[in-house]
Amino acid sequence: MLFFRNFAVLCGTLTFLSLTLCAHEASAAHYKPKTLHSFCDGAQNCPDGRTPNAALVMDSAGNLFGTASQGGSVGAGTVFELQPNQERTKWKFRVIHDFCPDLKCNDGEQPQASPLIRDVAGNLYGEALRGGSTGGGVVFRLSPSATGNKWKFKALYNFGSEQGDGSGPTGGLTYVGAATGALYDGVSTLFGTTQVGGNAMNAGTVFALSQGSGEKSWSESVLFAFCSQDQCIDGKTPAGVVANSLGVLFGTTSTNIFQLSQTDGVWSETVLHSFCSEANCADGANSLAPPVIDASGYLYGTTSEWGLFQNAGVVFKLIPNGTSSQYSVIYSFCPEGCSQGSMPFSGVVLDSSGDLFGTATQSEKSGCVFEIKDGSYKMIYSFSGDDGASPEGGLLLDSSGDIFGTTFGGGASGEGTVFELRR
Numbered sequence: 001m002l003f004f005r006n007f008a009v010l011c012g013t014l015t016f017l018s019l020t021l022c023a024h025e026a027s028a029a030h031y032k033p034k035t036l037h038s039f040c041d042g043a044q045n046c047p048d049g050r051t052p053n054a055a056l057v058m059d060s061a062g063n064l065f066g067t068a069s070q071g072g073s074v075g076a077g078t079v080f081e082l083q084p085n086q087e088r089t090k091w092k093f094r095v096i097h098d099f100c101p102d103l104k105c106n107d108g109e110q111p112q113a114s115p116l117i118r119d120v121a122g123n124l125y126g127e128a129l130r131g132g133s134t135g136g137g138v139v140f141r142l143s144p145s146a147t148g149n150k151w152k153f154k155a156l157y158n159f160g161s162e163q164g165d166g167s168g169p170t171g172g173l174t175y176v177g178a179a180t181g182a183l184y185d186g187v188s189t190l191f192g193t194t195q196v197g198g199n200a201m202n203a204g205t206v207f208a209l210s211q212g213s214g215e216k217s218w219s220e221s222v223l224f225a226f227c228s229q230d231q232c233i234d235g236k237t238p239a240g241v242v243a244n245s246l247g248v249l250f251g252t253t254s255t256n257i258f259q260l261s262q263t264d265g266v267w268s269e270t271v272l273h274s275f276c277s278e279a280n281c282a283d284g285a286n287s288l289a290p291p292v293i294d295a296s297g298y299l300y301g302t303t304s305e306w307g308l309f310q311n312a313g314v315v316f317k318l319i320p321n322g323t324s325s326q327y328s329v330i331y332s333f334c335p336e337g338c339s340q341g342s343m344p345f346s347g348v349v350l351d352s353s354g355d356l357f358g359t360a361t362q363s364e365k366s367g368c369v370f371e372i373k374d375g376s377y378k379m380i381y382s383f384s385g386d387d388g389a390s391p392e393g394g395l396l397l398d399s400s401g402d403i404f405g406t407t408f409g410g411g412a413s414g415e416g417t418v419f420e421l422r423r
Contacts, residue, residue, distance in 0.1 A: 031380055031403070031421040035387050036082055036091045038411035039068060046071030048095055049078035050415035052406035054172070055115040055346070055394035057124070062088070064396075065096075065124055066406060066418065067111035072098045076109035076131065079116070079124070079142060079151075082418060096151040097142055101131040107153055108138035113288075115172045115394060119184040122148075125156075127169040127192065136160030136167030136197070139190070139209055139218075156218040157209055159194060165220055166194030166205035171240025171290055173209075176247050179293045187211055191223075191249060193238040198225030203236035206249065206260055206267075223267040224260055226253065234258070234269055240290030242299075250299055250320065252287035257299065257318055257327075272325040273318055281306035283329060284314035289347035289394065291318070300330075300356060302344040307332035312342040315356065315372060330356075331377045339364035340379055346394040348372075351401065359391035359405065366410055367391045369403065369421060381421055385410045388417040 040046040049068025056066040064082040072078040076099035083092045101109040108128025116126045124142040132138035136159030142151045159167045173192045175184050184190075190209040198205035203226040211218050226236045235253030241260070243249050249260040250272075257273045275285045284303030291301035299318040307314035312333040319326040333342040341360030348358040356372040366389035369381040383389055389410030396404040403421040411417035 030423060032423075033381060033387060034420045034422065035411065036064075036404075036418040036420055037080075037093045038413060038415075038417050040071065040413035040415040041411070045073075046075075046415060047073055047098075048093060049080060050413075051408050052416050052418070053113050053345075053392040053408045054111070054406070056396045056404050056406065056418070057116045057118055058396060058398060058404070059118060059122065062398075064091075064404060064418070065116055065118075066393075067114070067116065067126060068416070069110055069112040071415070074098075074100055074102070076101045077111045077128070079111065079126065097153055099128060099131070106131065106133045106158075107155060108132045108140065113170050113172075113392070117173050117175075117178070117184050119186040121186055123186065124151075125173055125184065125190070127173065129168055129170055129195075132158040132160070134158050134160035136165075137169045137194070139169060139173065139192070157220050159197070159220075162220070164198055164225065165222060166197035166207060166225075168195035168197070168204075169193070169207075170195055171238065171251075174241055174243055174290075176243045176245065179242055179244065191241050191243060193240050193251065195237050198222060199228060201225075201227035201232070201236070203227035203232060204238045204253070206238060206241055206251065223249075223262075224269050233274070234271060239288050242290050242293050244293055244297055250293065251290050252301055254286050254288075257287070257291070257301070257325075259320060270322060272320055272323075273327040275303060276306065281310075282308060282332070283327065284316060284332075288345050292348060292350055294350055294354060300350065301347045302358060304343050304345055309333070309335045309342070311336045312338075313344050313360075315344070315348060315358065315377075330375065331372060333360060336362050337364060339382075340377070341368040341370060341382075345392045349395050349397055351397055357395050357397065357403065359393070359395060361390045361392055361408075367407065369395070369405070383407060383410060387411070388419055389414075 039050045050071035068078045079097040109131035110129040112129040114127040128138040139157045206224045235256045241249045241251035259270045285306040291299040315331040341363040343362045348356045366383040366385045388407030390408040392408040393406045
């Protein structure tokens with residue numbers, strides 16, 4: 001009965017007729033799937049990396065860049081590039097950085113769940129969850145040579161360098177203008193989150209990273225340390241932030257959706273919604289990715305748990321308005337193993353029409369890609385395992401509406417894939 005209720009709520013009615021009209025089959029009729037790379041293919045020690053779990057980024061030439069959270073020459077993860085031929089029928093894979101956590105390099109390890117960003121000069125910026133000179137993780141930059149054949153690595157900041165600066169950066173970096181698709185200018189303030197540290201409660205931070213007067217000088221400041229309030233009602237373990245055009249930050253934690261704004265240089269937090277505040281946690285729980293923001297300033301995101309079912313999750317919409325913000329569930333996933341998918345670990349992306357696209361890690365098979373158009377959910381691709389499994393990273397949409405992403409497992413060696421769904 002609950003399974004039918006899930007679809008009936010989506011259709012806006014509890015009648016069986018509406019359920020029948022709204023029913024949909026898993027179909028990829030208008031998308032052609034292609035595996036662009038299977039990690040660890042033919043290599044036992046995984047020099048190309050393995051288990052990618054972050055979204056990809058594309059340059060103006062159509063090259064894809066991403067991270068593998070583990071693997072590489074010493075198992076600490078890699079940054080990779082995929083170059084297409086002119087017809088985009090074949091893709092050439094290469095590692096452009098191999099992380100090395102030992103004392104000889106200290107460039108970090110495990111670039112986990114942190115998508116890269118690009119600047120106007122073609123540089124890439126990202127995060128490594130652990131390692132670096134002080135062991136707390138790294139924010140880094142990769143700069144291409146004039147020919148693009150080589151990339152130079154630079155650690156912009158090592159977490160753990162100062163008391164209370166946090167550790168374990170994840171969720172990706174952002175900046176004012178990122179929500180509109182503008183490239184990073186290379187000099188503006190970067191914002192991000194750490195999973196732990198910040199104060200005695202060790203519940204994570206929101207940080208800012210600013211470039212000093214010299215190009216080599218970058219400084220970090222903690223804008224907010226979580227669990228500063230009784231019973232941690234301000235949240236804990238943040239999953240990343242997004243900035244609006246005014247520089248206000250919005251993000252999610254395992255327990256809430258929050259806003260950070262500054263007055264006279266002082267940052268303060270407002271909790272916009274606390275998860276599990278509705279009966280039986282119908283509003284969802286445990287968000288693992290930052291929200292996206294549309295042109296109206298509305299937020300969209302996911303939770304990996306609860307909704308109508310305990311281990312399922314939801315897609316949500318939030319209209320920020322201080323403490324009176326309006327929260328609603330757009331879609332509540334069905335139970336684990338359901339053919340329509342459950343447990344979305346990544347967030348969602350918006351296309352130019354305002355339609356939402358995302359991934360669910362669990363399904364009747366091995367996870368899926370979904371679309372929400374005009375409030376209706378449709379699974380547009382279901383992974384079989386051979387082509388990938390458990391898509392934990394976010395999606396990338398190109399100007400043609402084609403979809404690119406990664407899977408954490410599956411593929412030729414079971415260590416993950418890069419995939420394309422072409423219209």
